Amino acid sequence: MGRLTGGPAPRKARMSTREPKQERSRATRRRLLESAIDCLAAHGWQATTVSVVAEQAGVSRGAAQHHFPTREDLITAALELMTDSRLELIREEARGLPDGPGRTEAVLRRMVEHFTSPLFKAALQVWTAAAADESLKQRIVPLEARFGRAAHRVTVELLGVDDSDPVAHRLVQGTLDMARGLGLADVLTDDSARRERIVLQWSATLDAALRRSPSP
Amino acid sequence: MGRLTGGPAPRKARMSTREPKQERSRATRRRLLESAIDCLAAHGWQATTVSVVAEQAGVSRGAAQHHFPTREDLITAALELMTDSRLELIREEARGLPDGPGRTEAVLRRMVEHFTSPLFKAALQVWTAAAADESLKQRIVPLEARFGRAAHRVTVELLGVDDSDPVAHRLVQGTLDMARGLGLADVLTDDSARRERIVLQWSATLDAALRRSPSP
Numbered sequence: 001m002g003r004l005t006g007g008p009a010p011r012k013a014r015m016s017t018r019e020p021k022q023e024r025s026r027a028t029r030r031r032l033l034e035s036a037i038d039c040l041a042a043h044g045w046q047a048t049t050v051s052v053v054a055e056q057a058g059v060s061r062g063a064a065q066h067h068f069p070t071r072e073d074l075i076t077a078a079l080e081l082m083t084d085s086r087l088e089l090i091r092e093e094a095r096g097l098p099d100g101p102g103r104t105e106a107v108l109r110r111m112v113e114h115f116t117s118p119l120f121k122a123a124l125q126v127w128t129a130a131a132a133d134e135s136l137k138q139r140i141v142p143l144e145a146r147f148g149r150a151a152h153r154v155t156v157e158l159l160g161v162d163d164s165d166p167v168a169h170r171l172v173q174g175t176l177d178m179a180r181g182l183g184l185a186d187v188l189t190d191d192s193a194r195r196e197r198i199v200l201q202w203s204a205t206l207d208a209a210l211r212r213s214p215s216p
Numbered sequence: 217m218g219r220l221t222g223g224p225a226p227r228k229a230r231m232s233t234r235e236p237k238q239e240r241s242r243a244t245r246r247r248l249l250e251s252a253i254d255c256l257a258a259h260g261w262q263a264t265t266v267s268v269v270a271e272q273a274g275v276s277r278g279a280a281q282h283h284f285p286t287r288e289d290l291i292t293a294a295l296e297l298m299t300d301s302r303l304e305l306i307r308e309e310a311r312g313l314p315d316g317p318g319r320t321e322a323v324l325r326r327m328v329e330h331f332t333s334p335l336f337k338a339a340l341q342v343w344t345a346a347a348a349d350e351s352l353k354q355r356i357v358p359l360e361a362r363f364g365r366a367a368h369r370v371t372v373e374l375l376g377v378d379d380s381d382p383v384a385h386r387l388v389q390g391t392l393d394m395a396r397g398l399g400l401a402d403v404l405t406d407d408s409a410r411r412e413r414i415v416l417q418w419s420a421t422l423d424a425a426l427r428r429s430p431s432p
Contacts, residue, residue, distance in 0.1 A: 042348065129260065177394045181392070188353055
């Protein structure tokens with residue numbers, strides 16, 4: 001828990017009577033969602049049950065089941081809300097990025113970080129389980145499409161390209177497929193050194209292809 | 217079974233006494249390896265046991281266990297031998313490809329087909345299981361590295377690029393990461409129409425980046 005937010009959640013705080021009930025409930029929910037992501041990334045789909053996640057989050061099984069009756073409810077909510085908040089964070093951070101040369105590289109680096117995060121590793125466990133489980137697949141396919149569109153929209157916005165131009169549209173798509181492939185290459189081993197060289201090269205190639213000047 | 221070879225294996229043939237024993241044994245082994253790949257791709261790691269694969273291949277459990285004492289033995293052998301033979305097939309088929317414009321596109325299409333095959337889907341199930349299973353991970357990491365090198369070597373050879381040039385080296389790496397990402401995007405839904413447009417665009421961009429003339 002806490003790997004996505006940078007530190008452990010203040011577990012004791014939820015017992016304080018000064019904290020309004022609604023806020024406590026929201027904090028409990030958030031803690032369950034973060035634990036679900038960490039548990040999926042570390043232990044896989046089979047091991048990620050509501051009970052295991054509740055225990056890891058320091059939440060009673062009853063409270064966890066009040067929020068999320070089934071494992072599928074917990075896991076789809078976790079993927080959905082954590083992806084939304086992560087993409088929102090990327091968008092906000094990118095407000096500080098420089099324009100001109102170097103911007104493409106900075107944007108690519110952030111998108112590639114997105115696809116190598118514990119959140120991507122968690123999603124990969126769920127996609128893979130869904131490939132062999134028809135009912136899970138029916139819940140996951142619309143989510144996957146939504147994530148794909150959201151990542152595309154953020155990348156287009158941050159790169160400042162015209163998505164109605166078919167060349168730019170396909171280059172952004174291909175870039176996100178590459179980022180997804182780099183994510184996959186990082187699942188079993190630390191691939192960061194190789195990845196960094198590819199990001200540098202790809203920034204220059206993408207800039208040239210988008211008819212900007214290449215990054216330095 | 218048979219999806220990788222284009223049709224069902226001749227199950228009855230293995231009972232013929234005219235067939236030499238060694239050849240029968242080799243055919244049995246091959247049938248088990250193909251069934252393991254198909255079973256992994258369709259049903260995932262958990263469901264792919266030696267017994268299930270043996271039944272699907274029409275082989276007795278005893279005979280299967282003679283060839284492959286454990287599930288890990290069966291699955292690593294399946295990934296290893298099927299990947300080798302698939303890359304060899306790509307290399308052979310590519311002898312008939314035209315030189316000049318259009319070659320990059322034809323090569324990319326073949327590599328992308330490799331990463332969207334049942335063999336890739338099977339490997340993905342194993343990589344994902346290995347992320348949450350330390351002992352499986354130790355067997356799979358060297359295989360993954362070997363596959364990565366083999367795919368890189370074949371792509372360099374078929375594109376006819378100079379791999380000692382760092383730009384070409386990284387562009388081939390990035391291309392294979394994109395192909396891997398396209399494979400991942402095809403696991404839950406048929407992504408072939410989108411993929412085709414990306415392959416066309418990427419062939420032109422790669423050709424330009426490698427300082428050839430773009431494909432038509």
